[in-house]
Amino acid sequence: MPILRIFCDVRMSADELMALRRSVAPHEVLTRQSLAGSVLEEGEEDPGFQVADIVFGQPNTKSVLQAPHLRWVQVTSAGITRYDTPEFRTEAAARRIVVSNSSDVYAEACAEHVFSFMLAQSRVLPAALQNRSKAGDPAWDHLRSSARTLRGGSVVILGYGFIAKRLVEMLAPFQMAITAYRRRARGDEPVPIVTPQALGEALAIVDHVINILPDNADSRHFVSTERLAQMKSGAIFYNIGRGTTVDQDALLEALRSKKLGAAWLDVTEPEPLPADHPLRAEPNCFITPHIAGGHQNETQTLVAHFLDNLQRFEKGEPLRNRVI
Amino acid sequence: MPILRIFCDVRMSADELMALRRSVAPHEVLTRQSLAGSVLEEGEEDPGFQVADIVFGQPNTKSVLQAPHLRWVQVTSAGITRYDTPEFRTEAAARRIVVSNSSDVYAEACAEHVFSFMLAQSRVLPAALQNRSKAGDPAWDHLRSSARTLRGGSVVILGYGFIAKRLVEMLAPFQMAITAYRRRARGDEPVPIVTPQALGEALAIVDHVINILPDNADSRHFVSTERLAQMKSGAIFYNIGRGTTVDQDALLEALRSKKLGAAWLDVTEPEPLPADHPLRAEPNCFITPHIAGGHQNETQTLVAHFLDNLQRFEKGEPLRNRVI
Numbered sequence: 001m002p003i004l005r006i007f008c009d010v011r012m013s014a015d016e017l018m019a020l021r022r023s024v025a026p027h028e029v030l031t032r033q034s035l036a037g038s039v040l041e042e043g044e045e046d047p048g049f050q051v052a053d054i055v056f057g058q059p060n061t062k063s064v065l066q067a068p069h070l071r072w073v074q075v076t077s078a079g080i081t082r083y084d085t086p087e088f089r090t091e092a093a094a095r096r097i098v099v100s101n102s103s104d105v106y107a108e109a110c111a112e113h114v115f116s117f118m119l120a121q122s123r124v125l126p127a128a129l130q131n132r133s134k135a136g137d138p139a140w141d142h143l144r145s146s147a148r149t150l151r152g153g154s155v156v157i158l159g160y161g162f163i164a165k166r167l168v169e170m171l172a173p174f175q176m177a178i179t180a181y182r183r184r185a186r187g188d189e190p191v192p193i194v195t196p197q198a199l200g201e202a203l204a205i206v207d208h209v210i211n212i213l214p215d216n217a218d219s220r221h222f223v224s225t226e227r228l229a230q231m232k233s234g235a236i237f238y239n240i241g242r243g244t245t246v247d248q249d250a251l252l253e254a255l256r257s258k259k260l261g262a263a264w265l266d267v268t269e270p271e272p273l274p275a276d277h278p279l280r281a282e283p284n285c286f287i288t289p290h291i292a293g294g295h296q297n298e299t300q301t302l303v304a305h306f307l308d309n310l311q312r313f314e315k316g317e318p319l320r321n322r323v324i
Numbered sequence: 325m326p327i328l329r330i331f332c333d334v335r336m337s338a339d340e341l342m343a344l345r346r347s348v349a350p351h352e353v354l355t356r357q358s359l360a361g362s363v364l365e366e367g368e369e370d371p372g373f374q375v376a377d378i379v380f381g382q383p384n385t386k387s388v389l390q391a392p393h394l395r396w397v398q399v400t401s402a403g404i405t406r407y408d409t410p411e412f413r414t415e416a417a418a419r420r421i422v423v424s425n426s427s428d429v430y431a432e433a434c435a436e437h438v439f440s441f442m443l444a445q446s447r448v449l450p451a452a453l454q455n456r457s458k459a460g461d462p463a464w465d466h467l468r469s470s471a472r473t474l475r476g477g478s479v480v481i482l483g484y485g486f487i488a489k490r491l492v493e494m495l496a497p498f499q500m501a502i503t504a505y506r507r508r509a510r511g512d513e514p515v516p517i518v519t520p521q522a523l524g525e526a527l528a529i530v531d532h533v534i535n536i537l538p539d540n541a542d543s544r545h546f547v548s549t550e551r552l553a554q555m556k557s558g559a560i561f562y563n564i565g566r567g568t569t570v571d572q573d574a575l576l577e578a579l580r581s582k583k584l585g586a587a588w589l590d591v592t593e594p595e596p597l598p599a600d601h602p603l604r605a606e607p608n609c610f611i612t613p614h615i616a617g618g619h620q621n622e623t624q625t626l627v628a629h630f631l632d633n634l635q636r637f638e639k640g641e642p643l644r645n646r647v648i
Contacts, residue, residue: 108473116443123440126453128612132596132604135614147618149432173493272456280456288452290459294471 001314003027005069007048009057010076012299023307054313056306058082065091071098072313074306078103078110078163078293079242080323081215092324099324103162105305106293111166113292114210114240117264121236122148126286150174154206156181156199158222159213159241160189162321167210177206183218203230208238215242225250234261240292243269248279255282266292325638327351329393331372333381334400336623347631378637380630382406389415395422396637398630402427402434402487402617403566404647405539416648423648427486429629430617435490437616438534438564441588445560446472450610474498478530480505480523482546483537483565484513486645491534501530507542527554532562539566549574558585564616567593572603579606590616 004027008020021029030048049059049067056074061082064073075083080101083092092099120126124146133139154177157164164180168190171178178191179202185193194202203209209231213219223237223246231237237260239246248269254260262284268277271290279285295301309319328351332344345353354372373383373391380398385406388397399407404425407416416423444450448470457463475498481488484504492502492514502515503526509517518526527533533555537543547561547570555561561584563570572593578584586608592601595614603609619625633643 108475109471112443112473112475113447113471116440116447116449119436119440120444120449123437123612124615125440125444125449125612128615129450129610131613132599133613134596140613140615143613144615144618145622147433147437147615149436149619151432151436169497173496272458275456286453288447288449289455289457289464289467291448291452291464291468291471294468295473298469 004053004314005030005051006054006056006310007031007046007052007059009046009055009059010299010302012303016299016303020303023303024310027310054310061085061088064097065095071096072319073097073099074309075099075101075323076302077101078106079214081242083324084214084216089324097324098319098322100309100319100322102302102305103321105298105301107162107166109295110163110212110240110292111170113266113288114163114167114212114238114264115170117238117240117266117286118150118208118210118236120286121262121264122150122153124148150176152176153208155179155208155210156194156202156206157191158209158211160193161212161214163212163240164210165190167212179206199227200230203227203235204232206232206235208236211237211239211241211245213241213245215244219245221245221247221250223247223251225253228254228259231260233259236261237263239264240266243267243271252278252282255279255285260284262286266290328377328638329354329375330378330380330634331355331370331376331383333370333379333383334623334626336627340623340627344627347627348634351634378634385409385412388412388421389419395420396643397421397423398633399423399425399647400626401425402430403538405566407648408538408540413648421648422643422646424633424643424646426626426629427645429622429625431486431490433619434487434536434564434616435494437590437612438487438491438536438562438588439494441562441564441590441610442474442532442534442560444610445586445588446474446477448472474500476500477532479503479532479534480518480526480530481515482533482535484517485536485538487536487564488534489514491536503530523551524554527551527559528556530556530559532560535561535563535565535569537565537569539568543569545569545571545574547571547575549577552578552583555584557583559583560585561587563588564590567591567595576602576606579603579609584608586610590614 006024006027007030009032032046045063049063052067053069054072055070057076059073064070078101083099124143127143131139131143151174157180160180160182168178179194180189180191181194181199211223213222225247228250251263255263264286266288267290273280312319330348330351331354333356356370369387373387376391377393378396379394381400383397388394402425407423448467452467455463455467478501481504484506488504495502503518504513504515505518505523535547537546549571552574575587579587588610590612591614597604636643
């Protein structure tokens with residue numbers, strides 16, 4: 001078997017890098033080098049691209065398309081915005097470069113994160129953790145009667161991929177009516193798929209709208225004034241996809257008018273949202289700073305995912321989470 | 325069929341009461357009356373007890389045991405502390421009075437509440453909702469690397485009843501190692517039961533300790549200095565049972581010494597915990613004011629549960645949630 005050269009620009013400790021080198025041997029791991037005498041922007045040219053067969057990290061598209069030997073890019077995120085353009089897809093296809101992402105690495109944490117939002121909302125945790133009232137007092141009555149169960153509620157998931165698949169599994173014990181929006185149904189989804197034509201009707205009747213759309217040319221401001229208007233009054237909106245997929249002015253208006261019951265956002269545009277952004281002042285808008293994918297031993301699970309795919313690559317088998 | 329007299333001391337609106345009367349007809353509903361000229365403490369004698377066949381509410385034990393015709397008490401809570409004494413049990417048995425509680429009404433909400441605690445903890449929601457840092461900043465790195473997934477973790481549930489049963493169903497998609505503590509295994513539990521002798525060993529290895537014990541003579545300060553010392557370092561403790569089952573001084577010490585990673589409490593002793601109680605100042609102690617059972621349409625589900633049991637009572641069938 002030929003020795004493969006793996007250019008790795010993943011931030012990791014010396015120990016983690018040493019473990020990676022041991023795991024891929026006899027293949028070689030190259031790391032980013034600063035070219036003497038020049039100051040490089042992150043992601044710019046690196047001599048590693050000249051020899052790499054594989055890149056593991058977040059390489060820029062130009063470097064990828066100019067790398068003479070490159071055959072596979074393992075991206076370390078679930079999002080692939082940078083690569084998800086017709087130009088890149090065409091060029092990559094022509095040069096027979098495949099791209100896989102790390103959805104499997106983040107799907108569990110992302111699904112658990114949005115699920116934590118759903119439960120925190122239904123159990124009124126933000127208010128309850130501040131409430132020190134006595135049972136029977138008006139403040140307590142109000143709080144307790146605001147609490148909800150998820151069971152029996154209804155959900156539309158915008159964007160059906162690895163995260164949605166896992167979320168559907170997690171919601172199974174709650175006997176909810178779940179549908180998912182996808183441009184085209186593939187037929188293997190475990191829930192009914194809502195097509196673009198039927199989305200308005202679906203939004204009109206559900207309690208929870210969960211946005212997991214990726215960032216691309218089609219998804220920009222997908223959650224628009226019009227789509228927010230289609231939602232049921234008092235619906236709860238969640239976003240763990242990408243901030244760009246939401247028209248934040250429209251979202252703000254939907255919160256202010258009480259059209260939406262609440263919004264829970266792990267992603268915004270920009271990130272972080274400025275301290276004086278009006279969404280930060282909305283009492284029913286809850287924001288976490290893009291940590292949905294975070295979990296214990298993150299680098300190790302990323303590396304394990306890469307190593308699994310490396311074995312597949314060596315054997316000529318289909319890669320996990322291949323996206324291009 | 326003889327007309328049954330149902331004494332109801334459940335707080336409900338005039339509409340709800342009218343609906344109850346219609347539903348039980350031809351049986352009669354009696355409500356609490358103030359005796360002219362005297363000031364009564366809540367739960368004291370009421371002429372209704374002299375004629376009632378059934379009580380629906382929270383009657384005091386003396387009134388129950390002196391009611392000449394009473395055959396069944398439907399308690400509107402899951403907890404039955406007031407009735408759970410050897411004296412009451414003996415007297416009630418002698419007088420052939422049965423007692424059922426409303427566990428089924430609260431099990432869903434209580435299980436969802438403690439599940440919301442587990443996910444809020446693992447997704448570091450209290451800190452994340454305050455964090456406005458930028459990806460890559462030290463504060464962000466710290467937060468994101470603190471986030472966890474529940475999947476693959478381990479749990480001991482103290483007290484196996486209706487709530488635990490439902491919680492086990494909810495945790496099924498998370499591939500956790502779940503055991504439950506119960507004085508005596510009945511053999512129909514879906515998870516391994518830990519007996520009193522083996523509890524120390526079980527506590528030593530689990531990530532999450534969930535307390536759903538009821539309040540009775542055996543459970544007082546069950547979670548003691550000794551039991552807290554048996555827990556794994558960094559374990560997370562949850563209580564949605566009763567506050568009396570925890571030695572709060574010991575809990576405080578376990579949090580201060582970092583033996584416990586965090587505590588999430590829906591119940592305390594007393595309730596509410598005073599504003600200056602030291603547990604309120606602990607950064608890793610999260611308290612909600614005894615709202616775990618709260619949910620939409622609570623009175624309606626209580627009444628529906630009672631009506632279901634009333635049908636069973638009329639037919640001589642076993643009552644749901646019979647406890648005495």
